[in-house]
Amino acid sequence: MPDSRFILVTAPAKVNLYLGVHPERDERGYHLVDTVMTTLDLTDTLAIAPSDHLMVRTVPEADFPMEENTAWRAATAMGEAFGREPNFAILIDKHIPVRSGLGGPSTDAAATIMGICRYWGIDPTDARIDAVARSIGADVPFFLYGPPAYFTGAGDAMQEIYRPLTGTPVALVKPLDGGVSTAEAYARFDANPQELPELEGMLEAMRTHDEQQIFAHVANNLAAAACELAPEVAEILTWIREQPGVRAADVSGSGAVVFAVCDTQMAAEAIALSAINDHGWWGQAAKMGEGGPVIAVG
Known part of the structure; x- marks a missing residue:
C-alpha cells in the first residue's frame, strides 16, 4: 500500500452463546x-x-494511558514479531462499552493486527499472527476468524468454525454506569466455582445449524460471578427473560451486558428502548454478524 493512504477497520463486538469456565488452569x-x-x-x-x-x-x-490500550499492545507485538517499527497513528471510535463482556478491547486488538497485516503485506494466516493475537488476550484470536466458532484452552484455541447466524436479532442491556472487571469475575468464580453447563448439545446444534437447539443451549457459568459483583446485572437478566419475543438470554462473558436472542428485530428494539426509557439502563438492538474485522482503504 502507498504510505499516503489510510485504512478504516470495523471491529465487531461478540457474545458468548456458551461459556464454560473450568476451575483448572493452564500452564x-x-x-x-x-x-x-x-x-x-x-x-x-x-x-x-x-x-x-x-x-x-x-x-x-x-481514562488510562494509551500504552495500556490493547491496540497499542497489538501494534507493539506485531513490531516485535516481524522485526519492524509499528509506526502508525491509530484512532479508535468507540461504540462497544468497556467492561461489558462484548470483547471491545480484544476486537480492537484484532482489528489493529489485521490493519498492520494489510500495510505490511503479511498473510493473516501466518502462524506468527495467531501467536501475537494470543499474547494480547484470550478473545483476540476469535476476532481474527470471525464466523461463529468453538474455542478451548483459555478461550484462545480454535477448534471448530460454524455457519454464521447472520441477522439474528439481539437485544443488549447493561447498567448505565460501571461494569464488571474480568479479573474480579474470575476471582469470584474461584471462590465459588459453578458447575459446567452441558456442552455437546450446543456443539451438535451449531454443527447442524439447528437454531432452536442452539438457543436452547445458551449458557454461561461465569454469570453468577457477574451477578454477585454487580447485582443490577442479575436484575436485568431476570427482567429481560420476561420480555416478549425472547428466545434465550444470558450474561455475555464476564458481563456486564445481558444479551437476549429475539424472535424479531422489532422485539429487540422494543427491549432496548424499554431498558433505556423505563429503567435508565444502557440498551442497544443488534444483529448477529458473519465475520471479523472489515477493512476499507481510504
Whole structure:
C-alpha cells in the first residue's frame, strides 16, 4: 500500500452463546475455558495511518494511558514479531462499552493486527499472527476468524468454525454506569466455582445449524460471578427473560451486558428502548454478524 493512504477497520463486538469456565488452569495460569462465540453488528471503527511514531487515541478519550490500550499492545507485538517499527497513528471510535463482556478491547486488538497485516503485506494466516493475537488476550484470536466458532484452552484455541447466524436479532442491556472487571469475575468464580453447563448439545446444534437447539443451549457459568459483583446485572437478566419475543438470554462473558436472542428485530428494539426509557439502563438492538474485522482503504 502507498504510505499516503489510510485504512478504516470495523471491529465487531461478540457474545458468548456458551461459556464454560473450568476451575483448572493452564500452564500460563489462565482458567481452562470452553466457549462458542458469534460476532455482532455493533462495532468500533479504527482509522490507521502511517506515522513517524506509534500513537493511539480513542473517542471518547480513555481514562488510562494509551500504552495500556490493547491496540497499542497489538501494534507493539506485531513490531516485535516481524522485526519492524509499528509506526502508525491509530484512532479508535468507540461504540462497544468497556467492561461489558462484548470483547471491545480484544476486537480492537484484532482489528489493529489485521490493519498492520494489510500495510505490511503479511498473510493473516501466518502462524506468527495467531501467536501475537494470543499474547494480547484470550478473545483476540476469535476476532481474527470471525464466523461463529468453538474455542478451548483459555478461550484462545480454535477448534471448530460454524455457519454464521447472520441477522439474528439481539437485544443488549447493561447498567448505565460501571461494569464488571474480568479479573474480579474470575476471582469470584474461584471462590465459588459453578458447575459446567452441558456442552455437546450446543456443539451438535451449531454443527447442524439447528437454531432452536442452539438457543436452547445458551449458557454461561461465569454469570453468577457477574451477578454477585454487580447485582443490577442479575436484575436485568431476570427482567429481560420476561420480555416478549425472547428466545434465550444470558450474561455475555464476564458481563456486564445481558444479551437476549429475539424472535424479531422489532422485539429487540422494543427491549432496548424499554431498558433505556423505563429503567435508565444502557440498551442497544443488534444483529448477529458473519465475520471479523472489515477493512476499507481510504
